[in-house]
Amino acid sequence: xxxxxxxxxxxxxxxxxxxxxxxxxxxxxxxxxxxxxxxxxxxxxxxxxxxxxxxxxxxxxxxxxxxxxxxxxxxxxxxxxxxxxxxxxxxxxxxxxxxxxxxxxxxxxxxxxxxxxxxxxxxxxxxxxxxxxxxxxxxxxxxxxxxxxxxxxxxxxxxxxxxxxxxxxxxxxxxxxxxxxxxxxxxxxxxxxxxxxxxxxxxxxxxxxxxxxxxxxxxxxxxxxxxxxxxxxxxxxxxxxxxxxxxxxxxxxxxxxxxxxxxxxxxxxxxxxxxxxxxxxxxxxxxxxxxxxxxxxxxxxxxxxxxxxxxxxxxxxxxxxxxxxxxxxxxxxx
Numbered sequence: 098x099x100x101x102x103x104x105x106x107x108x109x110x111x112x113x114x115x116x117x118x119x120x121x122x123x124x125x126x127x128x129x130x131x132x133x134x135x136x137x138x139x140x141x142x143x144x145x146x147x148x149x150x151x152x153x154x155x156x157x158x159x160x161x162x163x164x165x166x167x168x169x170x171x172x173x174x175x176x177x178x179x180x181x182x183x184x185x186x187x188x189x190x191x192x193x194x195x196x197x198x199x200x201x202x203x204x205x206x207x208x209x210x211x212x213x214x215x216x217x218x219x220x221x222x223x224x225x226x227x228x229x230x231x232x233x234x235x236x237x238x239x240x241x242x243x244x245x246x247x248x249x250x251x252x253x254x255x256x257x258x259x260x261x262x263x264x265x266x267x268x269x270x271x272x273x274x275x276x277x278x279x280x281x282x283x284x285x286x287x288x289x290x291x292x293x294x295x296x297x298x299x300x301x302x303x304x305x306x307x308x309x310x311x312x313x314x315x316x317x318x319x320x321x322x323x324x325x326x327x328x329x330x331x332x333x334x335x336x337x338x339x340x341x342x343x344x345x346x347x348x349x350x351x352x353x354x355x356x357x358x359x360x361x362x363x364x365x366x367x368x369x370x371x372x373x374x375x376x377x378x379x380x381x382x383x384x385x386x387x388x389x390x391x392x393x394x395x396x397x398x399x400x401x402x403x404x405x406x407x408x409x410x411x412x413x414x415x416x417x418x419x420x421x422x423x424x425x426x427x428x429x430x431x
Contacts, residue, residue, distance in 0.1 A: 184222020
């Protein structure tokens, strides 16, 4: 289920708003198995002109359908940059149909809920319109700029919590084309409120598997590299509270980094591919376990399975090849 967190005011306003959202539930017990399975996809947001998608997005959507059918999936985590290059204008923007509804059309994806967060390109448009679209779509779930998800592993007492962040409100927007780093939050007070919310959620969590998701990476070897704002503000919380993994996009490739007991899953290959390793020297030695950005693969995504004992992450190309698999243990008692 989802418990609504704070929603910040639109970016041009300095005043935060507190919004209440109904609880959403995802009953997994009826599926007669003993795990939670989901797909993690970032930077999948098509094009702002016809045909409103790229060959990579189309191929990735097709393979996601096949994987959801063969390996199972209960939901999708959409990790930002949902609509290139400048987000959407309103909840009735045609991009929702042309880049989302008419692309992810496999039968196995039709009834899957998508849990959505915003990226820097979404913040170039109207993020509140993406939130409002939740009322118009049976599978688009974006209740607030940041919010929490809670699940129980079927047939057990093991639990999974996912904390969905808005790293643009936390760190500021950036210009991909000039390789600009986040410029700092538009509202320092709003960023502080989100960070306080996150700290309280982590402090109170007794989840057996605790995930945090955002758009910007904490660590990355690729075109944007580590996000210094998140290294300063987020990483200490991840370590302190023994977070299982941080999932993100922003860099247009697939990466897995393991550092100080936390897994960093970068799944940003849903629409473009960038084979940059320019920041390989900027992450801790031996922490990079996997990197992939071959254009011939036509993109990719991550499949995650959570059992009562462990969480398995598998990176898969749009051509159907499983590239890398790793497992993360159940958390020790907080």
